[in-house]
Amino acid sequence: MSWLIWAVAGGAILVAGFGVAAVPKLRARATDREVAWSTARTAIESATVSRDACAHRSEAAEAALARAGAIVAGGGGARAARSATKHARRADRLWRAAAGE
């Protein structure tokens, strides 16, 4: 009986220790991913607005936005989201330049 108490209590201490160490880290990683995806989606929408406003066509911008859309469709982690953000921003820049803003 006594050893059971020791084992359960020891397990509780282990859980507490690992929890204190691991939970904030996991949470930070999840937040980081969400932030990255949020940024990526915003950048793509922003680029879409710029494309719709642009009278001229831009092959490079189209390609960049298409790649960003493909990455978003494929899903993934924070790195994928950051890559999609980069492509979408580039497309946005190109269209704005083409629109002459």
Place this chain on the structure above:
Amino acid sequence: MNSLPIRRSSIVGIVRVVLAVAAVACVVFFVAAQGRGAQVTYGSGAAPEESPSAPPEQPTVDLPSAPEMAAMLDEEPVVRLPGAVAAWDEERVRQAIGDRDVRIIAAPPGLTKEQRSAFAEVDFEVRRDLEDDADLTVLTISGTRVSGGIYEVAPSTLDEWRAQFGRNDVTAPMIALINQLIGSGDEPVEGPADERREPTPDELEVVAEQLRESGRFTAPGASLTDVPADASAEAFGGVPAMYAAFPVQPAGERVPDYGPALARLFPETAIVVLYGSWIEYHGPHAADFAEVAAAGYYAQYGSVLARGPYPQDDVLRVYLRQVASVRYAGLFDRPLPYTPFDPLSVTLPALPWIFAGCAALLLALSARPLLRRTAARPLGTAGRLGELSALAVEVSGLTEKAQDPAFARAIVHLRAARDAIAGGLPDRHVHRLLDHAAEELDRVGRAVPVDGYRPADNLRRQRA
């Protein structure tokens, strides 16, 4: 306003450290206690038992040679050598002997080893002198130790031991041995007569006065000089002890019995009374151990004590050790007074629960901040979102087609910021999105024909 959460979190941190230390201490105590095994349970006496003392090396008493003693026995049937102490009821012994030929020789106590063997040869010498007498029986009494033929007699009751050592009265052993030797068999021998009486108040007062003064009384003729304090403390625990020593009492007359009277006079006191080599205990818990201790003591050392006059100091020291070992043996239901208090044995059953309590509290304290998912968000973020949204609504009526893309991008960022706040994303991210939105709105505000619709102007207007 800000100091309260900080103080609380630091207190929680300290409590967590304390709990962790307590848990570790529990484990350390538990592990350390595992190695102690069973040998902690029993106390044991301080020193190994030792017998009163060895026979003297140099002769202290004169003993005639064996042939001389045989010649004495030839002349008369009962010989008391000079210094002999044994006493017996001659009438009862004569009745036991009847018309048989029984010779009795009593030697003084304290014979050396050589004297003892010479004394043992008397039987043989007498038989050689009277070669035709096959029915001859010789009893040799060395001190108060009675032997004859191949037998040696030892008392079997406390009354007999008291008679032997307190009064040098060996009547009962002699009669038992005579019955055995001359063939009348194992019939029970009547015990020694109880020759005790109540002490008179005067006699008692003499003893009590000394005891009140020093805790020790030595009557004229008694040999007690000192009581070993540590042996006394070990034997009787915290109970104060008094010692009264008397010489061997004369046989055949009524002698005062001081023990019960002193016990009435000094309640709650351990009272040890010595008559010669006979030791009595009176006082607290006497019924529990006094008889056991005395029976063990005289059964073990009786034959040694009978042969020699040992000083009462030695006799008492060994007796006290016997009492201590009897009480250490834990034969009785009351707590041993000298078992040291062992806190570990008390805490050991509770230790797992203490440990479990520490673990549960640690778990709770650790889980509490983790379960609180969203930290308190400064209201400024939401305020800024609302402010920019209001500005966007105001400026929306003024925009022309040229500003539509910028305005749309601002709306996209504002919506993303709203979603981020709803999703509990960090403030930094929300502000970055709002920065983008403000940038686009600034572009719109500069382009519209009316002044005062840039985010900075809007802020100024609100402050005014």
